[in-house]
Amino acid sequence: MAISEYFPVIGEWIKNIFLMLFALSFLGGGIFVLIIVYAPSDIKFHVTDASLTKFNLTNNNTLDYKLEANITSRNPNKNVIVYYREIAAIAFYKDHKFATVNLTPFDQGHKTTSFLHVLFEGKGVMKNSLKPKQLFEYDQETRLGIYHDLAIDLDILATYKFLTHKSTRYNPPMVQCRRLSLSLVSNGNSSSTPSFHGRKCRINHFFENR
Known part of the structure; x- marks a missing residue:
């Protein structure tokens, strides 16, 4: 066979390779679009209201407290149902x-949107005592009647149903509602204390096991 007779064969190979690459890119683009359209969005958590009516620290680590909070959980997905099996605040x-x-x-x-009411009330010993700087901050906050650096985390065990697929039980990343600043409500009278303006909680990749 003459060398010139190879060129049509080589040309056909190149054509087939280009067609294959085009088909793969088209398929990949289609999969990407499906992921964008159907991939579930994270559940949204917000602290909508919170109050502090007791907060007395003794011996650097013994706390007498009463803290209440209302938290909303918003499922923005139209193809996902979430089953909360266990929730620890x-x-x-x-x-x-x-x-x-x-x-x-x-x-x-x-x-x-679901509504969660959380009540912490009691007296207990913190695992670790406050450091000197933190004790100084606590004394200042007590004089001013407003406490900073309060936080509420949600530890969740859940399953979910996405279209027809139902997951096994898993632990999403911790829901972190941090940097809460609350005025102490004295004798149940909150008229003279600043109102709480709400706080968005942090959660990344809710549908992944931590």
């Missing part, structure tokens, strides 16, 4: 955990 002051309460499990349907 954890309270912190200056990164020191001082209380944990368990909330009632619930199911959250498509494009719905």
Whole structure:
């Protein structure tokens, strides 16, 4: 066979390769569009209201407290149902955990908002004592009647149904409602204290196991 007779064969190979690359790029683009359209968005959490009616620290680590908060959970997805099997709310002051309460499990349907009420009340010993700088800040905050660096985390065990697929139980990343500043309500009278303006909670990749 003459060399010139190879060129049509080579040309056909090149044509087939280009067609294959085009088909792969088209398929990849289609998959990317499907991911964008159908991939679930993160659940949104907000602290809409909070109050502090008792907050007395003794011996650097013993806290007598009453902290309440209302938290909303928003499912923005039209193809996902979330089943909250276990929810633990954890309270912190200056990164020191001082209380944990368990909330009632619930199911959250498509494009719905659920309301969670959290009440921390009692007296307990923090695992670690406050550091000298933190004690100084606590004394200042007590004089002013407003406490900073309060936080509430949500530790969740859940499953979800996406279209026809139902997941196994998993632990999403912690929901972090941080940097809460609350005025102490004296004798149940909050008329003279600044109002709480709400706080968006941080959650990344809710549908992934941590």
